[in-house]
Amino acid sequence: MARYAPNKMPAAVKRRYFELIRAGLSGSAAAEQVGVSLSCGSLWFIDAGRVSFIEIPISPRYLSQNDRIEIADGRARGEPVKQIATRIGKSYQTVYRELARNKKSDGRYQPWFAHNQAYLRRRRVKQRRFALDAGLREAVAGKLAKHWSPAQISRWLRRRFPRRSGWHVCTETIYKAVYRGLIVPVDRQNLRTGRIYRHRRGRGRTRDGALKQSTGMKSIHDRPAAVASRRQAGHWEGDLIIGAGQRSAIATLVERKFRTTVLDHSAKTVADALITAFCKLPIQLRRTLTWDQGNEMFQHQRIEQATGLKIYFADPHSPWQRGSNENINGLLRQYFPKGTDLNAWTADQLNYVAAELNDRPRLCLADQTPNEAMQRWSRQQTRR
16 A cells, blocks of 8 residues: 555654644644644544544543554554553453454554544443333332332333333343432332342351251252252242241241242241141142251151151251242341341231232243242143
8 A cells, every 4th residue: 555645754743633633723733733734634634533522531441542552553563462462551352352343444453543433432421211211110110119129120021011122121220220219219128138229249158057856857868859850839948037036937938839938927836837837738739848957847747747748958058958948038028127026917917928929920930920820730730
């Protein structure tokens, strides 16, 4: 390619020319100050594209105009990309992406053109979607009032309004809007987590192991394979949520296939509460129960005889072995906060909470609710 006069000038002259342009000088005034002709400056200007924006320093993690000039000079000298990257203090992957992303249509890398392209792609501040759309705010606020999670709301919006793409907001967008008070006032009751700001995730804490049962305890590793597969109904996970001073408790049961939740006061003994709860269920839904190794289950053999269940116990310090139940216990803390007397809630209130949980769509059920999944299973059983 022929080398015209504009390409013979030192890079420092070009740099000064564009600095003057960005400072507000006209093309002729900038050319005069750097000692080149108006036509020479015009060719530089045309080659670089838009250069009228004011250069504002941004984070050092991004490439600056000087970095891009160093890349162009290094490429002109035939230097390897890794050597250029080391000199400007960036990774070689960054330089490779820059060369691929901001080159001109003819394949040349022009540093001022590249800097302009990066500027044009820079994100602009715009109003948040929930601040603009009152209908979307009302729809999401209604589901939050029913204690739906942002993930469930996000999926519901896509199913319910498939053609309204402006309402297809992701889970994180809903979280951020709630934390900013754009949907409902910032309050701990708005989210099931009880949070009013984003928590940094960290490692969980260990706790002392529970007391082991006396004898005849069956390990979770002896459970039938059908339990782990979740293909068969009637396999349950259970635990207690404890009230203030360990003087009250609620027994929580979750069916592994349908995620159906059952709640019962354990005011007398856990054994009596479980026997009462399971005897209300059809025999097809009384197969196994997996529980933590707590002292409250010392009457597990009596429960098995009265209900027909086979009871298995998870390993100590292994809550993930009862993951469905642990998840529900976390959700229940929005209704029954820690440090409160759980005896203050009546049986009707427990049934209401369980009904609300069972009427929420679950991703693991293809966005069916536990009630819908259980009813479908019941209809299939009656046809047989």
